[in-house]
Amino acid sequence: MTAVEKLEKHVKELSNINYTKSVLFWDGETGAPKSGVNERGEALGYLNSLYKRKMSDEEFISLFSRLSEDKTIDLVPKRMAEELDDEYKKIKNIPEEEYVDYIKLINNAHMVWEEAKDKEDFDAFAPTLKEIIAYQKKFIDYRESELSPYNVLLDDYEPGMTMDKLDEFFSALKETIVPLLKEIIDSDVVVDDMFLKRDIPIEKQKKIVNNLVEMINFDLGKGMIKGSAHPFTLGLSPLDVRFTNRYQEDSLDFALFAGAHEGGHAIYEQNIDQNLIGTNLADGASMGMHESQSRFYENLICKDIHFVRYYYKKLKEKYLDELKDIDVYTFYKGINKVTPGLIRIYADELTYSLHVMIRYEIEKEIFENDLAVGMIPKLWEEKMQSYLGVVPSNDAEGPLQDVHWSGGMFGYFPSYALGSAYASQIMHFMRKELPVNELLETGDIKQVGAWLREKIHKYGKVKKPSELINDISGEGFNPIYYANYLKDKYSAIYEI
Ligand code: ZN
Numbered sequence: 001m002t003a004v005e006k007l008e009k010h011v012k013e014l015s016n017i018n019y020t021k022s023v024l025f026w027d028g029e030t031g032a033p034k035s036g037v038n039e040r041g042e043a044l045g046y047l048n049s050l051y052k053r054k055m056s057d058e059e060f061i062s063l064f065s066r067l068s069e070d071k072t073i074d075l076v077p078k079r080m081a082e083e084l085d086d087e088y089k090k091i092k093n094i095p096e097e098e099y100v101d102y103i104k105l106i107n108n109a110h111m112v113w114e115e116a117k118d119k120e121d122f123d124a125f126a127p128t129l130k131e132i133i134a135y136q137k138k139f140i141d142y143r144e145s146e147l148s149p150y151n152v153l154l155d156d157y158e159p160g161m162t163m164d165k166l167d168e169f170f171s172a173l174k175e176t177i178v179p180l181l182k183e184i185i186d187s188d189v190v191v192d193d194m195f196l197k198r199d200i201p202i203e204k205q206k207k208i209v210n211n212l213v214e215m216i217n218f219d220l221g222k223g224m225i226k227g228s229a230h231p232f233t234l235g236l237s238p239l240d241v242r243f244t245n246r247y248q249e250d251s252l253d254f255a256l257f258a259g260a261h262e263g264g265h266a267i268y269e270q271n272i273d274q275n276l277i278g279t280n281l282a283d284g285a286s287m288g289m290h291e292s293q294s295r296f297y298e299n300l301i302c303k304d305i306h307f308v309r310y311y312y313k314k315l316k317e318k319y320l321d322e323l324k325d326i327d328v329y330t331f332y333k334g335i336n337k338v339t340p341g342l343i344r345i346y347a348d349e350l351t352y353s354l355h356v357m358i359r360y361e362i363e364k365e366i367f368e369n370d371l372a373v374g375m376i377p378k379l380w381e382e383k384m385q386s387y388l389g390v391v392p393s394n395d396a397e398g399p400l401q402d403v404h405w406s407g408g409m410f411g412y413f414p415s416y417a418l419g420s421a422y423a424s425q426i427m428h429f430m431r432k433e434l435p436v437n438e439l440l441e442t443g444d445i446k447q448v449g450a451w452l453r454e455k456i457h458k459y460g461k462v463k464k465p466s467e468l469i470n471d472i473s474g475e476g477f478n479p480i481y482y483a484n485y486l487k488d489k490y491s492a493i494y495e496i
Contacts, residue, residue: 004077007067010060011080012278017051019236026234030226030244061088076281079462083280090156093142102135106408113406120394122377125406130373132408133366140367150367153411157287158418160466163364166414169421169479170357176483177354178387180490184338184350185389187494193334195326196253205247208319209259215311216297217449218263219270231258233294235269237277242266253335257298264297265290267449271457281461287412289456289465291419292426299349299420300427301448306440308332314443336493340388342397349420350490351388356417358383359402363410421482422469426456428481429473 001009024044032040054060065088067073067081091099109128116125140149147155147162154161206225214220228244235241243262247255268284276282284290301307312328323331338348344355362379365371371379380398385391392398399405404412430436430451439447455472469477490496 003063003067004073007063007077007081008279010054010057010063011084011280014051014054015278015280015282017047017054021047021051022234022236026242029228029232055084055088064088076276076279076462079281080279083461090139090143093144094139098135098138102139102408105131105135106406109406109408110403113400113403117396117400120396120400122395122398122400123374125400126373129405132405133373133410136408136410137367148368150364150411153363153367154414155411157412157415159286159464161288161414161418163368165477166360169418169477170353170360172479172483173353173357173417174387176487177350180487180496181338181340181351181354181388183496184490184494185340187496189494191333191337191493192330193253193337195323195330196334197250198252198322199249200252200320200322202247202249204319205252205255208252208315209245209255211315211318212256212302212311213259213263213266215443216260216263216267216301216445218267222270223266225259231262233262233265233269235266235272235283237282238270238272238274239277241269257302257335260302261294261298264294267297267452268293268457271449271453272460273458276460276462283461285456285459285461285463285468286465287415288418288422289468291415292422293419293452293456295420296423296426296452300423301440301445303332303335303349304440305332306437307443307445308335310441310443333493336489338490338494340390342384342390342392343401345401350486353417353420354387356413358387359413360417362399363413367410418477421479422465422477424482424485425469425473425478426452427485 021044024040024047028037028040064081064084067077068085070078070081105128109132112128113125116122136153137149140152143152145152151162154163154166210220210225213225222239222241224240224242226242226244227247229246231243231245233241233243243266245255245259245262265284268290272282284293302311308331309328312331316323326334336349338350340351341347344352344359347355358380361383362371362376365379366373376399377395381391384398402413404410427436430448434447434451436448439445456468459468463471466476469475
């Protein structure tokens with residue numbers, strides 16, 4: 001057996017473990033009886049330790065370390081080895097006992113966070129958050145990286161991303177969005193979106209969402225959609241991609257656009273080259289790139305006037321008697337209404353990135369300037385006031401609203417905003433090759449999907465996000481396309 005064959009065999013075993021873990025996770029999130037939670041937890045724990053054991057096998061470690069440096073092997077096995085090497089370097093110097101303690105802390109932190117959120121009391125979560133941050137800082141030290149602490153975390157979720165680049169990105173956004181938002185608030189244009197809250201039976205909403213995601217080329221023959229409290233996507237392989245959605249009678253817009261969003265993630269997963277199945281590369285290039293595809297379909301396709309004209313008529317004729325009196329432009333404006341609010345996940349497209357920016361700025365302070373945890377609520381309030389003009393009335397509407405910090409996920413938030421910006425940059429260059437407006441107007445999304453598959457999806461993790469962006473646009477990540485897109489779209493809607 002050659003070294004590469006050995007590598008492939010080991011990776012296949014790891015991928016089988018991950019596959020099984022994912023199925024258990026899916027089951028737990030989508031309706032498995034609560035009474036089975038302990039056994040499911042035990043099975044997951046066993047699979048985790050099996051994975052860890054394989055990843056600490058000395059022979060395997062020296063194999064992938066060696067191959068990650070080997071310039072004579074093919075790109076795919078080289079990238080496989082590099083990914084393993086990166087994964088290994090993150091934890092190799094952490095003392096076993098410390099890591100076990102951290103995992104316990106994280107398991108418990110979820111409950112502490114939930115309770116604190118219920119009580120709207122940041123102080124109840126603060127001691128746990130402080131501990132999590134202390135561990136994260138220690139773990140960063142163990143890695144002996146040349147990068148500064150917060151850059152280490154950013155690089156984990158978005159390879160190559162740094163504070164320098166993000167500072168530039170967010171300041172461009174701040175310059176565009178904050179004054180635009182002020183003009184929108186002062187504008188005389190009244191956008192009605194109350195019709196989106198009309199009661200529509202859940203069974204009907206499910207049909208509508210299925211219909212929409214099929215229009216954008218999600219293949220239901222190789223996928224599945226179920227209900228869950230928080231929508232998410234799970235790609236078991238390009239041949240089995242599932243996502244969830246949340247349905248409430250008075251929230252058609254949530255189901256429709258969460259469906260389009262998760263549909264975008266799912267389409268990415270379905271279009272990964274099938275030759276990568278069973279490797280550690282059958283996944284999105286990065287969190288930001290994954291988010292670019294979900295936002296692309298959610299905002300640049302399903303909230304675009306041309307495509308709205310195509311699908312709204314169809315959906316209305318087939319299902320939506322409830323919206324008989326609502327014409328297409330009223331619908332378009334309603335789904336694009338700007339309302340500065342307190343909660344990130346309900347934010348409109350324009351203000352969404354400001355929510356992300358606040359989290360980014362606070363995380364940066366925590367890891368670069370040792371911001372005390374107790375200061376977070378006050379800082380949060382100041383930033384909300386200054387960027388969005390609204391202030392939380394309690395901590396649940398403030399820093400307790402997101403689950404991420406309780407899971408130790410620092411450095412993750414910027415991916416959400418980057419995703420939107422990547423999507424605009426990608427669209428700008430797609431328009432140079434495809435008559436996008438005409439395709440959307442006629443519902444011919446196949447060509448759009450094929451373009452994305454060829455330029456992004458099929459590569460999985462073989463290409464890094466910066467390579468994908470460079471190959472598409474001939475330049476690095478550039479926030480100007482996103483800023484211009486927002487300015488153009490919202491100036492038109494609000495007649496500014
Ligand atoms: Zn997403």
